[in-house]
Amino acid sequence: MKKNIKYALILLSICAISTAALALTNSITAPVIEVQEEENRLAALKAVSMGYEIGVQEDIVGDRSVTFVTDLKDGGQTVGYILGLKGAGYGGEMALVASYKPDGEILRVQLLSHNETPGLGKKAENAGYMAKYEGTGAGSEVPTNKNMLSASDAQAVSGSTVTFAAIGKALEAGSRYVNELGGK
Amino acid sequence: MNIKELTKGIFKENPVFIIVLGLCPTLGVSTQVSNAIGMSAGVFFVLLFSNIIISALRNFIPDSIHIPAYIVIIASLVTIIELFMHAFAPAVYAALGVYLPLIVVNCIILGRAEAFASSNTVIDSALDAIGMSIGFTLSLTLIALIREVLGAGTITLFPIGSFDGVLEVPWLIDNPFRVVALAPGALLLMGFLKAFFDWKAMRKVD
Amino acid sequence: MSYIAILITFIFINNFILVQFLGLCPFIGVSKDSENAIGMGAGVTFVTTVASVVTWAIYHFLLVPFDLAYLQTLTFILVIATLVQLLEMVIQKVSPALYKALGIYLPLITTNCAVLGIAIINITNDYNVMESFTAGLAAGLGFTLAIVLMSNIRERLDLHPVRKAYRGMPIAFISAGLMALAFMAFDKSLLTNLHLV
Numbered sequence: 001m002k003k004n005i006k007y008a009l010i011l012l013s014i015c016a017i018s019t020a021a022l023a024l025t026n027s028i029t030a031p032v033i034e035v036q037e038e039e040n041r042l043a044a045l046k047a048v049s050m051g052y053e054i055g056v057q058e059d060i061v062g063d064r065s066v067t068f069v070t071d072l073k074d075g076g077q078t079v080g081y082i083l084g085l086k087g088a089g090y091g092g093e094m095a096l097v098a099s100y101k102p103d104g105e106i107l108r109v110q111l112l113s114h115n116e117t118p119g120l121g122k123k124a125e126n127a128g129y130m131a132k133y134e135g136t137g138a139g140s141e142v143p144t145n146k147n148m149l150s151a152s153d154a155q156a157v158s159g160s161t162v163t164f165a166a167i168g169k170a171l172e173a174g175s176r177y178v179n180e181l182g183g184k
Numbered sequence: 185m186n187i188k189e190l191t192k193g194i195f196k197e198n199p200v201f202i203i204v205l206g207l208c209p210t211l212g213v214s215t216q217v218s219n220a221i222g223m224s225a226g227v228f229f230v231l232l233f234s235n236i237i238i239s240a241l242r243n244f245i246p247d248s249i250h251i252p253a254y255i256v257i258i259a260s261l262v263t264i265i266e267l268f269m270h271a272f273a274p275a276v277y278a279a280l281g282v283y284l285p286l287i288v289v290n291c292i293i294l295g296r297a298e299a300f301a302s303s304n305t306v307i308d309s310a311l312d313a314i315g316m317s318i319g320f321t322l323s324l325t326l327i328a329l330i331r332e333v334l335g336a337g338t339i340t341l342f343p344i345g346s347f348d349g350v351l352e353v354p355w356l357i358d359n360p361f362r363v364v365a366l367a368p369g370a371l372l373l374m375g376f377l378k379a380f381f382d383w384k385a386m387r388k389v390d
Numbered sequence: 391m392s393y394i395a396i397l398i399t400f401i402f403i404n405n406f407i408l409v410q411f412l413g414l415c416p417f418i419g420v421s422k423d424s425e426n427a428i429g430m431g432a433g434v435t436f437v438t439t440v441a442s443v444v445t446w447a448i449y450h451f452l453l454v455p456f457d458l459a460y461l462q463t464l465t466f467i468l469v470i471a472t473l474v475q476l477l478e479m480v481i482q483k484v485s486p487a488l489y490k491a492l493g494i495y496l497p498l499i500t501t502n503c504a505v506l507g508i509a510i511i512n513i514t515n516d517y518n519v520m521e522s523f524t525a526g527l528a529a530g531l532g533f534t535l536a537i538v539l540m541s542n543i544r545e546r547l548d549l550h551p552v553r554k555a556y557r558g559m560p561i562a563f564i565s566a567g568l569m570a571l572a573f574m575a576f577d578k579s580l581l582t583n584l585h586l587v
Contacts, residue, residue, distance in 0.1 A: 211411040
């Protein structure tokens with residue numbers, strides 16, 4: 001019995017020391033992580049904002065594609081929206097931010113995170129890749145499969161069909177979402 | 185102090201190719217050289233400190249509770265490296281994903297704690313950890329290098345100054361053997377490399 | 391995500407062994423004959439399913455309310471180790487026959503990457519409790535599928551001449567690679583085509 005208590009105390013002291021060490025580490029890293037995530041978010045919003053003023057971010061719960069929305073203002077007037085979007089790619093969930101005109105036309109797209117295979121879906125990180133979507137959404141349909149592109153554009157996304165379709169679908173859903181907002 | 189403890193991990197008892205331990209991260213993160221290096225750094229940190237701590241406490245931890253005690257120590261070290269990577273190397277942290285916390289159950293670490301640190305001096309244990317880590321790093325980097333060069337035609341290192349960290353291999357960048365970068369390629373490559381190491385070991389015996 | 395989609399994802403598309411490499415050590419070690427493979431598969435499926443639900447509850451009812459999410463890895467591995475011990479004792483009491491069949495695999499399961507892996511993936515994917523349960527079950531089933539198939543391949547390989555250097559582990563890895571190649575036929579577009587997402 002005495003032995004058991006001794007063993008329990010030894011284990012308990014190891015746990016206590018470990019937890020204390022972790023709490024200390026966390027107190028050092030937590031603020032750094034928070035600042036960094038905020039910076040990343042702002043940088044991504046800025047990259048797609050086209051130089052307009054960025055409004056207050058509103059989180060959307062329960063939508064299949066849209067994760068948050070903020071409006072873009074120019075001199076007090078709403079000139080567009082930025083949406084946070086998610087889509088299912090080849091390797092799992094992908095997060096995007098995209099800016100839209102009030103009529104649903106895509107202005108700029110940026111990929112935030114993904115789990116795609118390097119060399120395949122990772123093509124989506126190249127700057128020219130997202131240009132295939134820009135300008136679509138209002139007058140013309142968002143390309144959600146390779147056959148909707150010109151031959152030379154299709155070549156550029158070859159081998160990443162699933163990723164291309166996933167991004168296209170998320171952007172299309174975003175475009176509809178913006179349309180429903182109706183330029184409020 | 186025994187210098188043999190340092191060198192055995194590199195070839196004779198190479199953790200990946202000879203003892204075949206810690207495969208999940210080896211294959212899972214070996215799609216890019218930079219990920220392999222990040223993972224190796226994580227394993228090095230955890231293995232070194234777990235070996236040192238466990239060896240220092242070897243007379244204090246009773247035999248019957250040694251497994252839970254080791255797990256707590258290792259899991260704490262893993263969490264520490266996880267938090268630091270999240271804060272100071274976010275790109276590597278994101279790339280390693282679920283494989284980073286899985287260092288806890290990496291057989292190399294618990295295996296070395298059991299087989300070596302629990303019955304050797306602190307200095308020998310530290311040398312053992314360094315040797316094993318070098319062996320792990322070399323193996324992991326080798327697999328990652330082959331997979332990235334053949335599978336994507338690039339070598340991804342870390343960006344320094346104006347260098348963006350990505351080296352491109354001529355011809356292969358336009359004509360990569362994509363299957364090597366995908367899951368089947370990792371398993372096939374592991375099979376061929378293991379066969380090569382077995383063949384070498386057999387030749388030595390003959 | 392519907393439950394069927396989760397099942398298909400973890401059994402086929404993201405098969406723990408053949409795509410994510412989680413649980414590879416026991417996969418290579420215990421797949422020499424099909425009887426052992428089935429035992430290991432059953433043990434792992436049981437533990438991934440129970441561990442998914444228990445770690446989910448601990449994360450959402452203990453770690454998050456007290457702002458201790460950074461203790462996730464430490465808590466999960468301790469919970470899994472305790473759980474495996476408890477299971478061992480319960481099975482030993484309730485069904486000695488089952489204990490005889492699974493007993494030797496249970497201690498190995500604590501350090502199986504698949505168990506800690508699914509617990510962490512459930513949290514990362516923001517699953518609710520039922521989705522976690524489904525994912526845990528599916529991950530275990532995917533593991534069982536792969537290890538049973540593999541053991542059958544290896545039993546047959548024993549009857550065929552294999553070059554000396556390739557005997558044992560190398561040919562096992564290569565067989566697994568070829569199986570993984572076949573599993574690549576399953577990808578996320580399958581879910582889209584079945585109208586599950």
